[in-house]
Amino acid sequence: xxxxxxxxxxxxPAQEMTREALLQQERQQRAVQLKPxxxxxWEERIRLLNExxxxxxxxxxxxxxxxxxxxxxxxxGFGIGPEYFREDLFDGRLESQISWQISTRAxxxxxxxxxxxxxxxxxxEAEMLSMHHYYPKIQxxxxxxxxxxxxxxxxxxxxxxxxxxxxxxxxxSVLLGPSTGWxxxxxxxGRDRRFASADAQFPPSDVPGIDRQTSxxxxxxxxxVNTLDNPAGPxxxxxxxFQYNRYxxxxxxxxxxxxxxxDLRQYIPFYNQRRVIALRARTLxxxxxxxxxxxxxxxxxxxxxxxxxxxxxxxxxxxxxxxFNAEYRWEIFAGLDMALFADAGKVFPRRGQLxxxxxxxxxxxxxxxxxxxxxxxxxxxGFSREGFQAWFKFNDIFPSRPLGTSSTQPYQ
Amino acid sequence: MTTMRKLLLTLAxxxxxxxxxxxxDDPLLVEPPPLDAGKPARRRLSDWYDLFWHILATPxxxxxxxxxxxxxxxxxxxxxxxxxxxxxxRHYWRRMPLExxxxxxxxxxxxxxxWTVVAAKGExxxxxxxxIDATKRRFxxxxxxxxxxxxxxxAEVISxxxxxxxxxxxxxEYIVEFHPRDLVIQDRLTxxxxxxxxxxxTRRNLTELLLKAPRLPDGRYRCVASLALEGQPLGPxxxxxxxxxxxxxxxxxxxxxxxxxxxxxxxxxxxxxSRAINTLxxxxxxxxxxxxxxxxxxxxxxxxxxxxxxxxxxxxxxxxSWRESAIQMATLGLAVPxxxxxxxxxxxxxxxxxxxxxxxxxxxxxxxxxxLLNRLPDDEFWAAKQVMHFTGDEIRAIVRTGRLSDxxxxxxxxxxxxxxxxxxxxxxxxxxxxxxxxHVHNGELVFEDLAATHGxxxxxxxxxxxxxxxxRRDQPGETLGRGARIPPAPGEYLMAEISSPARPRQxxxxxxxxRTVVGVEYGx
Numbered sequence: 001x002x003x004x005x006x007x008x009x010x011x012x013p014a015q016e017m018t019r020e021a022l023l024q025q026e027r028q029q030r031a032v033q034l035k036p037x038x039x040x041x042w043e044e045r046i047r048l049l050n051e052x053x054x055x056x057x058x059x060x061x062x063x064x065x066x067x068x069x070x071x072x073x074x075x076x077g078f079g080i081g082p083e084y085f086r087e088d089l090f091d092g093r094l095e096s097q098i099s100w101q102i103s104t105r106a107x108x109x110x111x112x113x114x115x116x117x118x119x120x121x122x123x124x125e126a127e128m129l130s131m132h133h134y135y136p137k138i139q140x141x142x143x144x145x146x147x148x149x150x151x152x153x154x155x156x157x158x159x160x161x162x163x164x165x166x167x168x169x170x171x172x173s174v175l176l177g178p179s180t181g182w183x184x185x186x187x188x189x190g191r192d193r194r195f196a197s198a199d200a201q202f203p204p205s206d207v208p209g210i211d212r213q214t215s216x217x218x219x220x221x222x223x224x225v226n227t228l229d230n231p232a233g234p235x236x237x238x239x240x241x242f243q244y245n246r247y248x249x250x251x252x253x254x255x256x257x258x259x260x261x262x263d264l265r266q267y268i269p270f271y272n273q274r275r276v277i278a279l280r281a282r283t284l285x286x287x288x289x290x291x292x293x294x295x296x297x298x299x300x301x302x303x304x305x306x307x308x309x310x311x312x313x314x315x316x317x318x319x320x321x322x323x324f325n326a327e328y329r330w331e332i333f334a335g336l337d338m339a340l341f342a343d344a345g346k347v348f349p350r351r352g353q354l355x356x357x358x359x360x361x362x363x364x365x366x367x368x369x370x371x372x373x374x375x376x377x378x379x380x381x382g383f384s385r386e387g388f389q390a391w392f393k394f395n396d397i398f399p400s401r402p403l404g405t406s407s408t409q410p411y412q
Numbered sequence: 413m414t415t416m417r418k419l420l421l422t423l424a425x426x427x428x429x430x431x432x433x434x435x436x437d438d439p440l441l442v443e444p445p446p447l448d449a450g451k452p453a454r455r456r457l458s459d460w461y462d463l464f465w466h467i468l469a470t471p472x473x474x475x476x477x478x479x480x481x482x483x484x485x486x487x488x489x490x491x492x493x494x495x496x497x498x499x500x501x502r503h504y505w506r507r508m509p510l511e512x513x514x515x516x517x518x519x520x521x522x523x524x525x526x527w528t529v530v531a532a533k534g535e536x537x538x539x540x541x542x543x544i545d546a547t548k549r550r551f552x553x554x555x556x557x558x559x560x561x562x563x564x565x566x567a568e569v570i571s572x573x574x575x576x577x578x579x580x581x582x583x584x585e586y587i588v589e590f591h592p593r594d595l596v597i598q599d600r601l602t603x604x605x606x607x608x609x610x611x612x613x614t615r616r617n618l619t620e621l622l623l624k625a626p627r628l629p630d631g632r633y634r635c636v637a638s639l640a641l642e643g644q645p646l647g648p649x650x651x652x653x654x655x656x657x658x659x660x661x662x663x664x665x666x667x668x669x670x671x672x673x674x675x676x677x678x679x680x681x682x683x684x685x686s687r688a689i690n691t692l693x694x695x696x697x698x699x700x701x702x703x704x705x706x707x708x709x710x711x712x713x714x715x716x717x718x719x720x721x722x723x724x725x726x727x728x729x730x731x732x733s734w735r736e737s738a739i740q741m742a743t744l745g746l747a748v749p750x751x752x753x754x755x756x757x758x759x760x761x762x763x764x765x766x767x768x769x770x771x772x773x774x775x776x777x778x779x780x781x782x783x784l785l786n787r788l789p790d791d792e793f794w795a796a797k798q799v800m801h802f803t804g805d806e807i808r809a810i811v812r813t814g815r816l817s818d819x820x821x822x823x824x825x826x827x828x829x830x831x832x833x834x835x836x837x838x839x840x841x842x843x844x845x846x847x848x849x850x851h852v853h854n855g856e857l858v859f860e861d862l863a864a865t866h867g868x869x870x871x872x873x874x875x876x877x878x879x880x881x882x883x884r885r886d887q888p889g890e891t892l893g894r895g896a897r898i899p900p901a902p903g904e905y906l907m908a909e910i911s912s913p914a915r916p917r918q919x920x921x922x923x924x925x926x927r928t929v930v931g932v933e934y935g936x
Contacts, residue, residue, distance in 0.1 A: 019435040019488075020444045023662075027447045031659035037455045038656075043465075047458035053608030060607030091616070271752040272725030275745055330745025334724070334731040334778075338741060 061085075068099045070394060073135060074304050074313040077105030093117050106191070108134035125167035125175065129406045134158050136191035139314040140198040143206050143296065145347050145358060147316060149386050154190030155198035155210070157297055159183060163218075165404030173227050179245070179404025180219040187213065187297055209255050209295030216256075218405040220245030228267070231400055232374040235273040239265040239398070245405050247298070257294045258287040265398050276337075278327040280398050282307075285351050286319045294319050302345045302360070305391030306399065309343055310362025310384025318347035322354060327397060329368065337368040341380070341397075360384070368396075433886040434905065434923065438930050439488040443496030443660075446703035452657040452695060455647035459689045462650075463779060466687075467732050472652025472666040472782030481788050484669035489923070489931040491669075491794060493579075497660060497705045499670040503577040504798040510809040516573040518584030523551045523637045525594040532603045532613050532621065539624040543595070543637075550640040554712060555625035555633060557720045562761035564712045564719050565636040566814030570825075571681050571711035573810045578677055578798055579670065581707040584639040587815050589632040592622060641707055643694030649706050650688050652782035658704050671783035673795030676840065678784070679775040680799050680832050682765060684727045685713040686777040686784065715825065716756075716763025723764045725752060728775045750774055759821040767831035772839045789843035790934040796840035797848055799833050800866050807833070837866050844934040845871060845918045847910060852927045856896040857908055859922075871914040881905040881923060898924065905930075 039047070049055070060066060061083075068083035081101035089096055097113040110132035116125060136156045141147040163181025170176075187210060189197040204211045221244055227237040241263040249255040261284050268277040284300035296317065302308045303315025307323050323345035329337045344359040366380035380391040401407045465471060475481050486493055493499040502508060527543035530550075540554045556564045565587050572582045601613040611617075625633050651671060654661040665671055678686055690710045695702050712719040728751040730736070739747050754769040777784060802810075808826045816822040846863040863870040876896055880889030883905045893899035898906065901924075910920040923931035 017432075017435060018437045019440045020437055022435065023440075023444050024447075026662050027444075027659050030662055031447055034450075034659060035656045036453055039455070039457060040461075043458045043461040046461045047456055050458060050460060051456075053604060056606065056608035060609065063609075092620070271748055272754060272756075274725065274749075274752045328745075330740065331726075332740045333733070333737045334726055336737075338745070340744065 068101055072101065072103045072107055072109065073133075074306075075105070075137070075139065076107040076109075076135065077103035079103040079107065079109065087117065093119065106136055108132070123169045125165075125169070125177075127165050127167075127404075128163070129165075129181075130160075130162045131406070132160050138190070138297075139195075139312065140190075140202075140207075140296070140317065141315055142202055142317075143299075144318050144349060145316055145360070149312070149315070151201070152312075153196045153198040153201040154192045155297070156186075156188040156190055158186040158188070161406060163404060163406035165222075165406070167222075167224075167403060174223075174225055175403070176221070176223040177404075178219070178221050179406070180217075181405040182215065182217055183247075184215040185213065185295075185297065207296040208293040209297060212252060212254075214249050214251040214255055214295070217248045217250055218245055220259075220405055222403050222407075224403065230373040233368075233370050233396055234267050234278075235276050235373075236267050236269045238267070239263070241403075243404070243407065249292070254292060255295045256289065256292045257298075260285045260287070274331040276327075276329045278325070278329065278397065280323070280325040282321075282323045283354065284321045285354070287351070300347060302347055305378075305380060305389075305393050306395075306397065307343060308345050308360055308362050308384070309341065309364055309380050309382030309391060310389055311360065311382075311386055312389065315386075316345075316347040316360065318349050320349070320351055320354065321345065321347045322359075324359075325397065332367075335370055337370065339366045339368060339380075339397075340364075341366065341382075343382070366391075431886045432884055433881075434489060434883050434925065434930055439490045439492075440494055441488065441492075441501070443494040446497065446701065447659040448701045449658055449660065449695065449703050451702070452646055452655070452704065454645060455655075455693075457648055457650070457688055459687065462688050463731075466779045466781065467730070470780040470782055470785065472786070473664060474666075474782070475786050475788075482667060482786070483788060484672055484791055485667040486663040487669050490929070491790065491932050491934070493668070493670045497703055498581075498668065499579045500581075502579045504801045507801075508577060510806065513573060513577050513806055513810055514813050516569075516576045516585065516813070517582050518639065519586070521547075521549075521584075521639075522586040522588055523547075523549065523639075525590065526596050527551070527553075527590065527594055528596045528598050529601065529613070529618065530598045532601070532617065539621045541618075541621070551637040552640065553635045553637055555622075555635045558624060558626050560717070560722060560760045560763060561626035562634065562814070562816055563717045563722070563763045565634055566761060566816055567715040567717035567763070568636045568638075568710075568712045570811055570814040571683065571714040573813055574681055574802075575677065575708055575711065577802075577810070581705055582711075583641055583707070583709060586637045586639075587634065587813075588637045589628060589634050591630075591632045592618065636712075641692060641694050641705075643696035643705060646693040646695055646704060648688040648691045649693050651686070651784070655693070655704065660703055666782040666786045668783065669791055669794060672787040672791040675777075675781075675784040675787050676772065676792055676795035676799060676836060678777060679728075679770075679772045680829070680836055681711075681714045682716070682723065682727055683711065683714040684723070684777045685710075686781045687779065716759075716765030718763065721763075725754065725756075725764055727751065727764065728770070730776050730780065731778050757824060759818065759824060761816050761818055761821045762825055765825065765828055767828040767835070770832050770835060772832070772836045789840070789936045792840040793844045793846065793934060796836050797846075797862055800837040800841075800862065802833060804830050834866075834868075837863075838868055841866075841868055843918075844936050845874070845910060845912060845915065845920050847874070847920050848932075850922050850929045850932060852898065852924065852929065855898055857898060857922065857924075857929075858896070859910075871912040871918070874910050874912050877909045877911075879907045879909065881907040898927070 064084050064086040066083055068081050072079040079101035083099035085097050087095040095115045095117050100110040102108050112130040114128045137154045138157050140153050140155055142151045161183045165179035167175045167177040189199055199210050223242045225240045228234040228239055229236045243261040245259045247257050263282045265280045286294045299317050299319055300321035301314050301317040302321055303311035304313035325343050327339045327341040329339045332338050342363045344361045346359050362382045362384035364382040368375050369377040375396040378393040382389045488494055495501055523545035524547050527545050529541050530544055531542035533540055543551050543553055569585050569587050572585045576582050602610050603613040605611050652666040653664055692707045692709050693704050696705045716723050718724055754766050756764045756766055807829050811822055811826050841863045847859045848862055849860040851858055861870050861872055877894055878892040878899050880892055880902050882889055888907050904925055906924045908922045919935040921933045
């Protein structure tokens with residue numbers, strides 16, 4: 001056979017064959033082996049998922065009715081519940097949200113929100129926000145900056161609120177306006193049996209409001225300058241917020257107070273925004289009239305995944321707070337940033353103590369997952385003199401909050 | 413003839429042909445007429461699957477880590493792809509007049525008003541819809557983002573002209589201004605809104621859609637109108653493997669020269685979105701036969717544009733790579749990637765495009781593309797010589813088709829393209845001897861030193877060694893002489909081996925049949 005082939009190879013006039021014939025021969029051979037194009041089962045599933053817009057449908061639900069997942073307060077557990085969300089009412093000029101959630105730790109939250117869209121070409125923002133919270137296990141370590149980690153207790157907080165805000169934008173990036181609303185609060189014994197209840201551990205003289213239920217009428221004004229490039233995942237620009245609100249105790253006239261908030265954020269990008277230094281300074285200052293005290297449950301607090309990340313949630317609480325955050329972020333790959341951060345802050349009883357002394361400090365590192373300029377997952381590992389904390393959050397480190405009186409309610 | 417005899421004859425022919433380098437009809441400039449493709453089904457690929465598959469497991473046959481590399485398999489003996497369903501030799505082989513360059517794939521029949529909207533998309537940031545014009549032709553309409561008027565439409569039209577001149581099959585595209593009153597909505601038209609719900613498409617939806625686009629002072633909107641490609645759409649082609657239902661698709665795509673060489677074109681024009689989704693196969697009928705034609709599509713993410721926003725400053729880097737990610741983590745970001753150091757002037761109609769930091773050898777698309785990854789120095793040279801062939805005036809003429817209203821922006825874009833072109837020439841003319849356009853003149857082998865032509869460092873002078881060549885065995889024989897003059901040939905074929913003392917590893921082999929150049933091969 002081999003001899004025959006060798007003989008043939010030397011005997012046949014090869015030049016009679018042409019390139020074209022050779023290529024056609026190759027095609028002919030292929031033509032008899034054709035089979036329909038197939039994609040893998042997984043590719044087909046993923047394609048259908050996208051083509052049928054399953055994520056969008058799940059997210060939007062049926063005519064606006066959908067499941068609301070997550071979003072509970074820190075240590076509130078994983079929340080789930082129904083939500084009715086529409087942004088196309090009145091020809092797209094009104095956005096509505098009605099939701100109710102219960103969490104794995106028996107926390108409950110209800111929201112009714114109506115918000116204007118594109119009023120007067122975006123120069124007016126109006127919002128009505130009503131909330132209900134049932135938070136049975138809020139941590140409390142006692143008043144002041146010297147509270148002990150071992151002094152952990154808990155209390156139940158149940159509240160209802162109704163607030164209205166109106167924002168005017170005279171020039172781009174600036175929003176200012178008034179706000180008013182009502183807040184009804186019920187505080188009770190904590191339901192977490194692993195720890196003492198706050199009312200059993202601390203006397204009413206140390207924790208004002210722990211023994212009496214009251215309600216508030218609140219009103220105030222806000223002024224905001226927002227030059228952030230992407231509100232949900234900023235890399236450049238600034239955000240400067242000043243709010244003043246007055247809480248009037250409607251029942252006892254004993255727990256009214258003034259609250260002044262300044263929240264200053266600046267993002268400094270370099271190397272084409274692939275490196276960012278994010279800075280924040282925030283202070284909450286309260287003031288009372290004669291005979292008034294700030295109820296402990298409305299006092300500013302520090303500790304947790306959004307401020308002092310090396311400390312437990314609600315670790316420090318007093319009439320005033322001061323906080324500094326600094327982050328250096330750098331891009332690992334498209335969609336993931338890493339961060340080194342340092343936090344410093346304190347709570348303090350008197351406004352005269354607004355200074356840089358006795359700051360609690362924490363530092364650490366973290367990851368930020370981004371999609372389309374939005375931070376959808378943040379993982380932070382914080383270290384402090386009290387140990388180590390890990391945080392899994394679904395927001396930017398400096399999350400945007402509603403404006404006006406509702407925003408000064410610390411439990412969102 | 414018995415089966416055994418047929419088999420023997422086939423084997424005998426195969427053995428005879430094995431090793432033969434040239435055939436009488438070489439070099440073949442045009443693909444043989446295609447076989448009838450029948451009725452292949454439309455293929456639908458998942459963009460997400462495609463993205464992750466390529467990032468995590470780059471498919472296709474890769475270049476071997478050792479041993480001889482796999483050269484492009486779809487080329488003729490001169491090293492060029494043949495004119496056909498994938499590619500047509502255009503500007504480099506026949507300098508196109510400016511008007512022809514500006515026309516692109518058509519350029520003579522823009523859509524005629526009124527337009528009937530027959531499809532619209534309600535999701536995504538970039539507004540777009542499909543219309544049938546007054547002459548019953550189907551056009552796909554895309555608009556610029558509000559933040560960057562003219563950016564996407566200019567990029568789309570400019571790049572489609574370049575890719576057409578570079579030889580690819582692309583759509584016929586126009587920049588058009590229309591007024592909303594030029595649009596008529598087809599009866600009972602529905603669309604899928606951003607929540608995945610099918611809704612009637614009304615005039616109000618159209619108005620909302622147009623709110624996402626910049627409005628001209630006279631109330632009109634600027635858009636790019638892409639004429640639907642000829643033939644029945646069959647879905648995208650992959651950058652590896654072959655279509656199993658196409659008899660003419662015999663060469664794995666990762667081994668096609670025009671797809672490997674596309675890396676250089678993509679780098680030049682910053683076409684970093686080289687996913688399958690930006691390609692389209694169509695079933696075309698000619699003389700009663702059907703065949704599949706392969707197109708490049710959607711150039712809205714080229715130059716400085718990222719379609720709905722300026723291009724990412726990451727342009728020129730993979731979305732993800734293990735090595736780069738590890739470096740970034742380990743160095744706390746102190747190892748700054750080269751692309752992050754780019755500086756971009758503020759031209760909203762350009763987006764993010766520059767030429768100072770650009771390095772064609774470092775540039776990468778968004779994900780590992782099997783064909784681009786398989787490129788060899790001869791693939792790169794094949795592409796680079798085409799890029800270098802564009803003169804400044806030709807580049808300027810094509811950029812003008814983008815109709816940028818800011819003359820400074822236009823000039824900036826031209827300057828960037830010229831500087832990027834020159835960087836490409838310097839990078840790839842260095843990797844092989846930059847010689848081309850071989851022919852015989854007055855008994856001598858003549859060629860063009862492209863580096864010298866374009867004012868770049870040339871490895872000249874060159875040495876030419878002539879050898880006899882046994883075509884049947886694909887083997888060079890005895891040395892016949894030196895120098896440009898062609899020596900008497902003992903047989904039908906001669907081989908010239910060109911080298912340069914300045915680059916001892918690089919050679920070009922040129923084969924002659926009589927006085928005709930029939931083969932060229934670069935070594936490195």
